[in-house]
Amino acid sequence: xxxxxVGTMAYDAIETPFGKTDRIVGGSATYVxxxxxxxxxxxxxxxIVGGDFEEKEMTELAARGVAFEGVEVVKEGxxxxxxxxxxxxxxxxxxxxxxxxxxxxxxxxxxDAYQDCQYLMLxxxxxxxxxxxxxxxxxxxxxxxxxxxxxxxxxxxDELKDVLKLVDVLVVNDGEARQLSGEFSLVKAAKVIxxxxxxxxxxxxxxxxxxxxxNEHIFSAPALPLEEVFDPTGAGxxxxxxxxxxxxxxxxxxxxxxxxxxxxxxxxxxxxxEKFGPERMKEINAADIDARLAQFQELAHF
Amino acid sequence: xxxxxVGTMAYDAIETPFGKTDRIVGGSATYVxxxxxxxxxxxxxxxIVGGDFEEKEMTELAARGVAFEGVEVVKEGxxxxxxxxxxxxxxxxxxxxxxxxxxxxxxxxxxDAYQDCQYLMLxxxxxxxxxxxxxxxxxxxxxxxxxxxxxxxxxxxDELKDVLKLVDVLVVNDGEARQLSGEFSLVKAAKVIxxxxxxxxxxxxxxxxxxxxxNEHIFSAPALPLEEVFDPTGAGxxxxxxxxxxxxxxxxxxxxxxxxxxxxxxxxxxxxxEKFGPERMKEINAADIDARLAQFQELAHF
Numbered sequence: 207x208x209x210x211x212v213g214t215m216a217y218d219a220i221e222t223p224f225g226k227t228d229r230i231v232g233g234s235a236t237y238v239x240x241x242x243x244x245x246x247x248x249x250x251x252x253x254i255v256g257g258d259f260e261e262k263e264m265t266e267l268a269a270r271g272v273a274f275e276g277v278e279v280v281k282e283g284x285x286x287x288x289x290x291x292x293x294x295x296x297x298x299x300x301x302x303x304x305x306x307x308x309x310x311x312x313x314x315x316x317x318d319a320y321q322d323c324q325y326l327m328l329x330x331x332x333x334x335x336x337x338x339x340x341x342x343x344x345x346x347x348x349x350x351x352x353x354x355x356x357x358x359x360x361x362x363x364d365e366l367k368d369v370l371k372l373v374d375v376l377v378v379n380d381g382e383a384r385q386l387s388g389e390f391s392l393v394k395a396a397k398v399i400x401x402x403x404x405x406x407x408x409x410x411x412x413x414x415x416x417x418x419x420x421n422e423h424i425f426s427a428p429a430l431p432l433e434e435v436f437d438p439t440g441a442g443x444x445x446x447x448x449x450x451x452x453x454x455x456x457x458x459x460x461x462x463x464x465x466x467x468x469x470x471x472x473x474x475x476x477x478x479x480e481k482f483g484p485e486r487m488k489e490i491n492a493a494d495i496d497a498r499l500a501q502f503q504e505l506a507h508f
Numbered sequence: 509x510x511x512x513x514v515g516t517m518a519y520d521a522i523e524t525p526f527g528k529t530d531r532i533v534g535g536s537a538t539y540v541x542x543x544x545x546x547x548x549x550x551x552x553x554x555x556i557v558g559g560d561f562e563e564k565e566m567t568e569l570a571a572r573g574v575a576f577e578g579v580e581v582v583k584e585g586x587x588x589x590x591x592x593x594x595x596x597x598x599x600x601x602x603x604x605x606x607x608x609x610x611x612x613x614x615x616x617x618x619x620d621a622y623q624d625c626q627y628l629m630l631x632x633x634x635x636x637x638x639x640x641x642x643x644x645x646x647x648x649x650x651x652x653x654x655x656x657x658x659x660x661x662x663x664x665x666d667e668l669k670d671v672l673k674l675v676d677v678l679v680v681n682d683g684e685a686r687q688l689s690g691e692f693s694l695v696k697a698a699k700v701i702x703x704x705x706x707x708x709x710x711x712x713x714x715x716x717x718x719x720x721x722x723n724e725h726i727f728s729a730p731a732l733p734l735e736e737v738f739d740p741t742g743a744g745x746x747x748x749x750x751x752x753x754x755x756x757x758x759x760x761x762x763x764x765x766x767x768x769x770x771x772x773x774x775x776x777x778x779x780x781x782e783k784f785g786p787e788r789m790k791e792i793n794a795a796d797i798d799a800r801l802a803q804f805q806e807l808a809h810f
Binding site: 294 | 692693695696717719725726728730733734770806807808
């Protein structure tokens with residue numbers, strides 16, 4: 207049994223009101239792997255990098271049970287690069303640079319060793335690539351989770367709707383849920399989106415937490431109120447990683463497990479924003495995570 | 509023992525994207541009394557109305573254990589009147605008319621029968637009036653809860669800061685917490701505001717729920733996700749009424765009781781927005797409230 211994570215492995219340059227980084231490792235699959243590997247191993251990564259991608263970034267993840275057979279290394283190419291600047295409220299950002307580089311030619315071929323996949327996490331990526339990975343699996347995984355963003359709704363809506371028919375869980379933020387559904391009310395948006403395919407819908411609301419929709423059930427997870435959000439980059443991917451990692455660990459698809467998984471995802475995201483890039487994710491251990499989960503319990507239970 | 513509620517009893521004319529009312533009963537003390545009386549009686553009302561205030565509005569509340577000895581009726585005067593129009597998102601509104609009328613001469617004198625007050629709810633009103641009521645009580649109540657709004661921060665900040673030194677719980681929304689503290693982060697805002705006097709701070713976030721701050725503790729209450737918010741008028745007062753009514757019922761000031769009281773307030777507010785004005789508040793019964801509280805349990809517990 208394994209958890210496959212599909213997404214970008216990349217470099218970012220980030221500016222926030224608290225400072226800036228020149229070039230720091232990033233990418234959706236990087237954050238998902240750092241987060242999910244706290245709960246479940248092995249993780250089988252699917253991505254593409256250039257010859258500039260540092261060996262040590264893979265070595266560190268390999269030490270956490272992440273396999274890289276499915277990661278294509280284009281020696282003569284350069285890794286995907288994104289640069290952005292966050293506004294004072296940290297809820298909005300300007301993209302300064304997007305260099306697709308090797309991502310333009312990304313057409314993943316799943317290794318045979320990946321065919322034991324039970325849990326599939328499709329990180330934010332072109333919907334056509336997400337769909338291709340699903341189709342390459344001979345046995346359908348127990349659970350397929352898909353993360354996406356407004357960018358794909360703008361330029362590849364039909365492909366996105368195609369892949370939505372094939373997945374179990376969709377993870378988007380509130381603005382994206384409104385865009386995809388055409389509904390302002392998130393309750394109405396959830397009905398429209400769930401009719402597109404996913405049985406479960408998670409709507410992330412940043413500092414306001416996240417909502418999980420399933421049939422007539424709604425679960426509302428709080429976000430940890432923070433004095434400062436240092437850098438929100440990767441928080442959504444880290445959330446998704448905690449969510450799917452916890453479910454794979456429990457190997458259980460009950461609604462109770464899903465609820466707890468949303469809390470675990472929220473807890474992981476609350477670490478991620480404390481430092482630049484995945485820095486904080488590299489520091490935390492099981493005791494830190496347990497303490498943070500206890501904080502969520504105190505925060506939400508009455 | 510009694511619960512004193514101080515605030516306006518008034519008429520509103522409301523426009524929302526769903527319709528409009530010409531003239532409907534409203535006012536902070538009206539909403540608080542309708543909400544709190546589900547949990548605790550007697551309620552001793554302190555307000556001022558004109559000769560135009562309909563007898564039946566008082567009769568209905570009297571049947572719920574609300575006493576009106578402290579409500580001044582100015583026969584030749586007119587009741588406070590407010591008219592507003594909500595925007596599509598229901599989070600913002602334009603004030604069309606504010607006729608203070610009898611409110612301009614409001615200088616409440618507490619009846620002797622009100623001196624048994626153990627719980628004091630100071631609804632949204634001029635801070636100087638709120639302060640005057642506190643000073644008229646010979647014995648300090650067990651708990652003083654104060655609701656206010658940005659309007660008083662704009663025109664009577666010093667008086668507001670004066671009264672804040674005398675209260676236990678402050679209830680404001682997120683924008684008001686930021687304005688009062690000068691801090692964007694709500695965690696930082698809570699520290700600044702609690703240093704002004706109130707041991708407990710509740711920050712209401714509309715559709716995103718509410719936060720309760722006390723020492724190092726934070727509790728996050730969800731809002732019930734709704735398909736439609738029909739009319740948000742009075743939701744904040746209804747929240748405050750449920751909060752203080754539940755605490756008076758329990759007669760207990762533990763943090764656990766405060767948390768539950770925030771949930772009760774949220775549940776009551778979720779009813780209020782379902783119809784125009786206090787219409788829905790007049791319909792609901794104990795079974796409706798219990799069912800709604802069970803929904804909050806399902807919504808928040810994991």
